[in-house]
Every structure is written in C-alpha cells, then in structure tokens.
Amino acid sequence: xxxxxxxxxxxxxxxxxxIEPSGPNAGSPTFSVRxxxxxxxxxxxxxxxxxxxxxxxxxNHAVYLATIPVLVLVFSAEVGSLSREEIWKKLWxxxxxxxxxxxxxxxxxxxxxxxxxxxSVYLIDFACFKPSDELKKRILQASGIGDETYVPRSISxxxxxxxxxxxxxxxxxxxxxxxxxxxxxTRVKPKDVGVLVVNCSIxxxxxxxxxxxxxxYKMRGNILSYNLGGMGCxxxxxxxxxxxxxxxxxxxxxxxVVSTEMVGYNWYVGRDKSMVIPNCFFRMGCSAVMLSxxxxxxxxxxxxxxxxxxxxxxxxxxxxxxxxxxxxxxxFKGLKISRDLxxxxxxxxxTNITTLGPLVLPFSEQLLFFAALIRRTFSPAAKTTTTxxxxxxxxxxxxxxxxxxxxxxxxxxxxxxxxxxxxFHAASKAVLEELQKNLGLSDENMEASKMTLHRFxxxxxSGIWYELAYMEAKESVRRGDRVWQIAFGSxxxxxxxxxxxxxxxxxxxRNNPWVDCIDRYPVAL
Numbered sequence: 126x127x128x129x130x131x132x133x134x135x136x137x138x139x140x141x142x143x144i145e146p147s148g149p150n151a152g153s154p155t156f157s158v159r160x161x162x163x164x165x166x167x168x169x170x171x172x173x174x175x176x177x178x179x180x181x182x183x184x185n186h187a188v189y190l191a192t193i194p195v196l197v198l199v200f201s202a203e204v205g206s207l208s209r210e211e212i213w214k215k216l217w218x219x220x221x222x223x224x225x226x227x228x229x230x231x232x233x234x235x236x237x238x239x240x241x242x243x244x245s246v247y248l249i250d251f252a253c254f255k256p257s258d259e260l261k262k263r264i265l266q267a268s269g270i271g272d273e274t275y276v277p278r279s280i281s282x283x284x285x286x287x288x289x290x291x292x293x294x295x296x297x298x299x300x301x302x303x304x305x306x307x308x309x310x311t312r313v314k315p316k317d318v319g320v321l322v323v324n325c326s327i328x329x330x331x332x333x334x335x336x337x338x339x340x341x342y343k344m345r346g347n348i349l350s351y352n353l354g355g356m357g358c359x360x361x362x363x364x365x366x367x368x369x370x371x372x373x374x375x376x377x378x379x380x381x382v383v384s385t386e387m388v389g390y391n392w393y394v395g396r397d398k399s400m401v402i403p404n405c406f407f408r409m410g411c412s413a414v415m416l417s418x419x420x421x422x423x424x425x426x427x428x429x430x431x432x433x434x435x436x437x438x439x440x441x442x443x444x445x446x447x448x449x450x451x452x453x454x455x456x457f458k459g460l461k462i463s464r465d466l467x468x469x470x471x472x473x474x475x476t477n478i479t480t481l482g483p484l485v486l487p488f489s490e491q492l493l494f495f496a497a498l499i500r501r502t503f504s505p506a507a508k509t510t511t512t513x514x515x516x517x518x519x520x521x522x523x524x525x526x527x528x529x530x531x532x533x534x535x536x537x538x539x540x541x542x543x544x545x546x547x548x549f550h551a552a553s554k555a556v557l558e559e560l561q562k563n564l565g566l567s568d569e570n571m572e573a574s575k576m577t578l579h580r581f582x583x584x585x586x587s588g589i590w591y592e593l594a595y596m597e598a599k600e601s602v603r604r605g606d607r608v609w610q611i612a613f614g615s616x617x618x619x620x621x622x623x624x625x626x627x628x629x630x631x632x633x634x635r636n637n638p639w640v641d642c643i644d645r646y647p648v649a650l
Contacts, residue, residue, distance in 0.1 A: 246369050
C-alpha cells in the first residue's frame with residue numbers, strides 16, 4: 126500500500142484531557158491526538174468484474190424469455206402489413222404442423238421459464254428477544270451505546286463464566302424467548318416447521334443449538350435442521366440464504382431462522398486491548414424469523430424475499446485474520462480485532478454493493494451503469510495507466526491523466542433510488558458514520574441503525590432485525606417499500622438481503638422490542 130493511500134485511511138482527532146494536576150506542567154491544559162482508521166472511499170473505484178457478476182445474476186433466469194420476442198418478431202414480419210382478412214387467410218395457408226410447432230415452442234418456452242424461476246419466499250413475521258431490565262448495563266457515552274443495553278448476569282461473577290453450562294443457560298433464555306414470541310405472532314405450530322436454521326458464531330455445543338430447539342419444542346422427526354457456527358455477524362443473512370435454498374426444493378413448507386450470539390461465553394477477562402474491544406460493543410440479542418413458500422401466505426405475509434448477494438474475502442490473509450479468535454499470552458480466550466478491520470471491511474462492502482447494483486437499481490441507473498461498463502471495456506483510455514510514480518512526470522502529463530481518468534471513471538449509482546429503508550449492521554458508531562459518509566446517506570436513512578446501536582448495542586447477526594423492528598414501531602414501512610439489510614463479519618464476509626414490503630405495518634405489536642421506548646427515539650448520539 127502506498128504512503129498516500131495509508132494516510133487517506135487515517136483520521137485524526139484532538140482530545141482535550143483537561144488541566145494537568147501535577148508534575149512540571151501542573152495547571153496547564155493537556156491535549157492528545159487520537160488516530161484511527163477509516164473505511165476506504167470505496168465508491169471512487171468500482172471493480173467491473175463484480176458489475177458483470179451482478180448482470181449475470183440478473184439475466185440468469187430471464188434468458189428463456191428472449192425466445193418470446195424472437196417468435197413475435199418472426200410472426201410480425203410475416204403478417205405485419207396484412208389486413209385482418211388477409212391474416213386469417215395467411216394462417217389457414219400454413220400447414221397444421223407449422224402452426225402446432227410455432228405454438229409448441231411458445232408454450233415450451235413459457236413453461237421452462239416458470240419452472241426454472243425460483244419459488245417466492247415470504248417473510249410471515251419475525252421476533253426479537255428483549256431481556257429483562259435487570260440485565261441492563263451502562264457504557265461509555267462516546268461509543269454510541271446507551272445505558273439500556275443487556276449483558277448476562279454471569280459476567281459480574283468472580284467465577285469462570287466461559288463454561289458450557291453458562292453458555293447453554295444464556296442460549297436457552299434468548300432462543301426460546303424469541304421463538305415463543307414468533308410462534309405466538311404467526312400462530313404456526315412448531316411441528317409444522319419443515320426447515321430450521323440456527324446460527325451462532327462463538328458458542329457451538331454438542332448436541333447443537335438446533336437440536337436443543339427441536340428437543341424443547343418437540344418438532345417432527347423429518348425436519349431439515351442446520352447449525353451454522355463461526356461465521357460472524359453476517360451469518361444471519363447466510364442462514365436466510367440457506368433456508369431459501371431449502372424452501373426451493375421443499376414446496377409448501379415453513380422455515381425458521383434463529384440468529385443469536387452468546388456474550389457471556391466469549392467475555393474476555395484478560396488485558397490485551399485489541400481483545401477487550403468486543404466487550405465494549407457486543408450485547409445480548411436474538412431474532413427468530415418465519416419464512417414460507419406457500420402461495421396462500423401471500424395475503425398475510427409482511428415481506429417477500431427479493432435478492433441475496435454474498436461476498437467472501439477469506440482468500441486474502443489480512444481479511445481472514447481481521448477478526449480472529451485466539452488466546453492471549455496469559456491463556457485467556459477472546460476475539461482479536463485487527464487494525465486493518467476498517468480497510469478490509471470497506472473492500473468487502475464495495476464488492477458486495479457493486480454486485481448488488483444491477484439487481485436493484487432503477488432502469489435509468491442501470492443504463493448509466495451499463496454504459497460505464499461498455500465505455501471502460503472498449504475505451505482506449507481505460508487501457509492506459511494514468512498513475513505515475515514521480516511528481517515531475519505527474520506535472521508534465523497532468524492534463525492527459527485527468528482526461529484519461531474522466532473517461533475511465535465508472536458511474537457511481539445512487540442507492541437511495543433503489544431502497545426506501547436501510548438496515549446496516551450496527552457494529553459501532555465509527556463504522557456507521559463512515560458508511561453514511563461513503564454512501565452519501567442522510568441521517569434519516571441511518572436512523573434505525575444508529576438507534577439500534579444506542580438501545581441494544583451490537584447484537585451480532587440479530588441486529589438487522591432489531592433495526593427492522595424499529596422501522597415497524599415507527600410505522601414507516603409501507604406496501605411496496607424495499608428494505609436493504611446488509612451485515613459484515615469475520616472471514617471477512619459482507620452479505621446483503623433485499624425485501625419488498627407486501628403490506629403496510631400499521632401498528633407495532635405489543636411484543637415489539639421498541640414498543641415501550643419508541644416515543645423517546647430518535648436521540649442525539
């Protein structure tokens with residue numbers, strides 16, 4: 126990485142530390158300079174291979190429809206200039222085999238298209254677990270996290286809390302709490318669920334958490350159950366993707382997705398500063414989502430699944446080790462956060478949203494996006510290198526470099542035209558602020574993410590559902606609205622899921638986690 130690029134990824138902040146109480150500088154004001162990494166300005170450089178990947182997803186199932194306009198054009202060329210009587214006469218002149226063959230190709234094309242098209246997957250409802258008030262914990266105000274987030278009671282104990290017993294107790298409280306609420310809201314019986322996916326990154330006991338759920342609710346013996354572990358804060362979207370795939374091959378089924386994380390089991394008690402960071406942000410949380418591919422659920426479903434785009438950067442060593450579970454020098458287990466996290470996260474995010482663009486952008490933005498792709502592919506300027514290694518050469522060729530850059534620079538789409546609601550993983554205040562800046566989003570666009578961080582903290586893979594619950598509590602979701610949920614986590618991974626609202630959510634349910642405090646929000650961070 127060049128020195129200029131390294132400097133661009135750093136931000137500095139002067140902190141007033143008050144009056145020096147003692148020593149040779151007693152009575153004098155003291156200051157310190159805080160340096161932190163920022164997300165790279167990923168919208169300034171778009172890798173076009175991911176744009177091509179997005180277009181590949183777009184036309185994957187629509188290729189069969191290309192046969193229909195061809196048939197129409199052929200037929201129009203034959204009878205386009207004829208009168209109605211002449212058309213009928215022309216049709217009678219065709220032999221029976223030609224007519225049957227023409228319509229046979231037409232019907233076959235339509236059938237193949239509808240058979241190859243994925244089944245619609247509906248989100249019936251979802252639930253977010255809300256712990257009791259006695260588990261609230263105060264935190265530093267500058268972190269963006271309020272005083273009402275939750276941690277397990279065991280972390281205040283002097284005994285070892287990273288035991289299987291403590292992990293199972295925390296898991297049972299959150300998972301069963303969220304599922305009880307989900308089954309009550311949807312009125313679906315546990316025995317009617319055909320697919321179960323549970324994701325928890327850190328705590329993975331034997332029997333698995335999915336087996337614990339099946340045992341508790343006495344689910345049927347042929348249920349398709351999966352337990353995802355070690356996949357970080359973006360695992361909730363991966364679990365939805367897996368549930369969708371299972372629903373495609375199992376018609377008329379319900380699928381439940383449970384996303385959670387065990388805070389107490391991974392609570393770090395050592396002194397390594399890079400491993401203490403997760404203690405400051407991660408809080409208790411769990412979500413449970415009911416999906417269905419039954420056509421009759423169309424009428425009362427809340428959302429329809431539109432797109433899922435997954436990005437994995439584990440092939441890169443820095444990305445792979447950016448969030449790494451290990452023991453410190455004293456043997457205490459925890460998550461080590463790399464100083465490269467913001468940078469590798471920005472690269473993963475850039476790849477993901479570039480691939481997503483062709484799937485969700487309006488037609489006008491698609492044209493501009495596609496035009497940029499063609500221009501960069503065939504323009505001579507796109508094949509020349511405009512960056513020089515010396516300032517003298519840069520001054521001599523300044524005009525030429527500027528012209529080449531303008532020609533090869535891709536069009537950066539406005540994602541606010543594609544979505545009405547944004548649910549960004551509430552990792553930290555700094556991450557959300559950098560996302561807002563890079564994507565050019567308003568405070569209103571970021572409200573759900575920032576308020577979720579303030580009220581519930583970083584609840585890992587379940588956080589994006591607390592954000593959607595916030596929007597529903599504000600009654601801001603209307604029929605036809607598009608919701609973008611995006612999460613990122615260890616690996617490094619960045620995943621997006623797009624939902625379309627099937628109806629207006631008029632009034633929040635009594636068990637919405639925001640129902641008793643929504644009137645206080647938004648608050649200033």
